[in-house]
Amino acid sequence: MKGMVLAGLMLPGICCAEIVIQGQVTDKLGEPVSKCDVYFNKSRWISDDSIHARCDSQGRYEARIPAGFYNSMYVCDEEKYAKTALEFWGWNLNLIESQVIDAAFDTLEVFSLSTWSSNGGSNSMFASFRPMSLVTPKFSMKEINGEQAAVIDITPEIDSSSIRGFVDGKPVELLSYNWAYEKLNNCKSFPKEMDTPNGCFMPMVIAQFKKPKLSEGQHLLKVRLVDAKTQNLGEGITHFSSNSAGFGF
Incomplete structure (x- = not known):
């Protein structure tokens, strides 16, 4: 996606402290998902300043992002989205310190x-x-x-x-x-x-x-x-x- 920032890279002109957001993504049974995408959206839902991280085979992710307010974050499997699964959403997140955000997604939103x-x-x-x-x-x-x-x-x-x-x-x-x-x-x-x-x-x-x-x-x-x-x-x-x-x- 044009302008997308990969996790771990600082945005140009941003001098904020960097924090680490990590967690594990599971399904409705509490089992780790084998594949997922995590997006942190600074200004609005999916834009040029969004930051993308990917989960490993155990559903674990780690993203290094500038500290601050985020309009949203969401977690999904882009290949399955709207076909067999929807998304986990976080809204109006004040991400000012490193923390763990675990997530679960299934067919509801x-x-x-x-x-x-x-x-x-x-x-x-x-x-x-x-x-x-x-x-x-x-x-x-x-x-x-x-x-x-x-x-x-x-x-x-x-x-x-x-x-x-x-x-x-x-x-x-x-x-x-x-x-x-x-x-x-x-x-x-x-x-x-x-x-x-x-x-x-x-x-x-x-x-x-x-x-x-x-x-x-x-x-x-x-x-x-x-x-x-x-x-x-x-x-x-x-x-x-x-x-x-x-x-x-």
Whole structure:
């Protein structure tokens, strides 16, 4: 890919400290994957300043990257992507020190994960994401905001046991989850005969977790999504920061 930076090489004009991100990539059974690609995207999803590393036969990778904020990282097998597997995603990552980021990918995807805190109404934290899976897309018209709108649905089967949250590696209790709809930038993937003047949407989930006691500083939320019917999975992570009272993200 044009402009791609290989892991271990510094970007021109960048004087930031170099850190090491390493980890192991596994499948839904916890077994190492035999082949995978890892991308660190500084400014946006896959661009000239993205950094690429490859896994070995045991699913282990190591990347030397400039310390700083990264829009995203993702892990996949490029040959299998969208055929028999999707991707592991990390969003809004503040990679300021060397660390281990293990990942798992399968046929589900936790896309565009973000998190925020309830600062008074409840002792909880929220996460929103778009759940996607390798299923045949279903197109329909739904009433959204009082108007009929076009929806593409590639969600897995989800129940209360499907959404599992972890903060800094420790499980957090799921209190509730609700469905919403994310408006897309365009309707290019929709059938031309569909009526789309009110826009096109995909289902998304808003999950409420019990907020653990948090120390001041940076933390990591992982959401593991498990298909209730097939037990296939997908994972996503994001960083957040809290103040000394456990609030503020």
